[in-house]
Amino acid sequence: MLGLYDKIITLIKARKTAKITDPTEEEIKFTEIYDNHSWAGGEETRSGSGSTLNSTQNTVPLLQKFISDYRIRTLVDVGCGDGLWILKIIPLLKRYQGHDVVAELIEKNKIRAKERGLRGVSYSVLNPVHETPKKADAILFRDVAIHLPNELIIKSFSNFVASGSKYLITTNFPNEPETSKFYERLNGQVRIGKYRRVDYSKEPFLLPDPIFRIQDNEINPDGLMAGKHKNRELAVYRLDQIKDRVKELLDSLDG
Secondary structure, three states, rough: OHHHHHHHHHHOOOOOOOOOOOOOOOHHHHHHHHHHOOOOOOOOOOHHHHHHOOOOOOOHHHHHHHHHOOOEEEEEOOOOOOOOHHHEEEEHHOEEEEEEEOOOHHHHHHHHHHHHHHOOEEEEOOOOOOOOOOOOOOOEOOOOHHHOOHHHHHHHHHHHHOOOOOEEEEOOOOOOOOOOOOOOHOOOOOOOOOOOOOOOOOOOOOOOOEEEEEEOOOOOOOOOOOOOOOOOOOEEEHHHHHHHHHHHHHHHOOO
């Protein structure tokens, strides 16, 4: 049986846009999480509880409306996971490109897309910390940054700016209550694959206000917000709106 390192090396050879040949720390860690089914999600998904159909039932119609209103025709989904919920978004698009650092997951997504006869849909391994995705109307970066150290978020954002894409749609936790158990670690450092919440309006990011906010939380049968993600949103930024701040942040890493 192949070891984890050999497994990643074998599967990663299919990568088309790679600038790197050996697996990175991100690829190794997230592949371990995938292989061990470490995140909640039950039998439905290995991508975590936030990727279940129940967790996204409120998000999907709101994201559909944004895509329609802002005329999004091409979407790059960075950290796509097994992407079951996004299948409800894909019909609105001319082109959908799903990326993840877990190569085996990408191979399975390719097979599923072929079996379903999905057109304009492709999947490939891409690590946003080291690689620049193709230009698109929007880049979706949902539930990824919460598992990355701040410097890797900044490097990812820099690559998104470099792509020439128009919008970035990313998970954000505004107005985290001071009584929340997550408040003290808000925007704090975290090991790859672990969890803490991010609010881009606060240090060290200090991004301008997003141009649009999409509620990204669970809804109970009474139509009320439920679960632990009551203040989670998808914050939409114009990448040309945040590019100067992202450059400042990137330069500060080298300082």
